Amino acid sequence: MDVVGISFEEQEAIFQVVAAILHLGNIEFSKGKEMDSSTPKDEKSRFHLQTAAELFMCDAKALEDSLCKRVIVTRDETIIKCLDPEAATLSRDALAKIVYTRLFDWLVDKINNSIGQDPDSKSLIGVLDIYGFESFKTNRFYIGPISSFKNQLVR
Numbered sequence: 001m002d003v004v005g006i007s008f009e010e011q012e013a014i015f016q017v018v019a020a021i022l023h024l025g026n027i028e029f030s031k032g033k034e035m036d037s038s039t040p041k042d043e044k045s046r047f048h049l050q051t052a053a054e055l056f057m058c059d060a061k062a063l064e065d066s067l068c069k070r071v072i073v074t075r076d077e078t079i080i081k082c083l084d085p086e087a088a089t090l091s092r093d094a095l096a097k098i099v100y101t102r103l104f105d106w107l108v109d110k111i112n113n114s115i116g117q118d119p120d121s122k123s124l125i126g127v128l129d130i131y132g133f134e135s136f137k138t139n140r141f142y143i144g145p146i147s148s149f150k151n152q153l154v155r
Helices: 008-025 043-056 060-068 085-114 146-154
Strands: 029-031 038-040 069-073 078-082
Touching: 008 043, 008 085, 029 085, 038 043, 038 060, 038 085, 043 060, 060 069, 060 085
Parallel strands: none
Antiparallel strands: 029 038, 069 078
């Protein structure tokens, strides 16, 4: 990440977001006290919920409510509907996916900007991960003509 100009602070934030996503995935839900409601399953799930909230820099109760409840806003009122454990799990997964997607999109934009990619261009420079690439003596980004890159692969 240093090579493509991602600062130390940005790298820390990236790792923080990835860690939060991983902690989200460890939260399990069980039936709550009310009908069709859910709650974190056990202390382990509560620990992961609390840790994810700290990493996302948000209130743990607000995060729990966002996973276990759905808010429906109409013109006249706001309705809060409890979610069963299965729906809460889907809500958790949806949150993890959207955060990961936004992080990935940010990383792609950051890398394209760092290598001088014109945001209005019709073509892009991408990073290709080739199986076995890790067998090279030195792992690194290659920026240059594709013909030179192909020559390096043959070596």
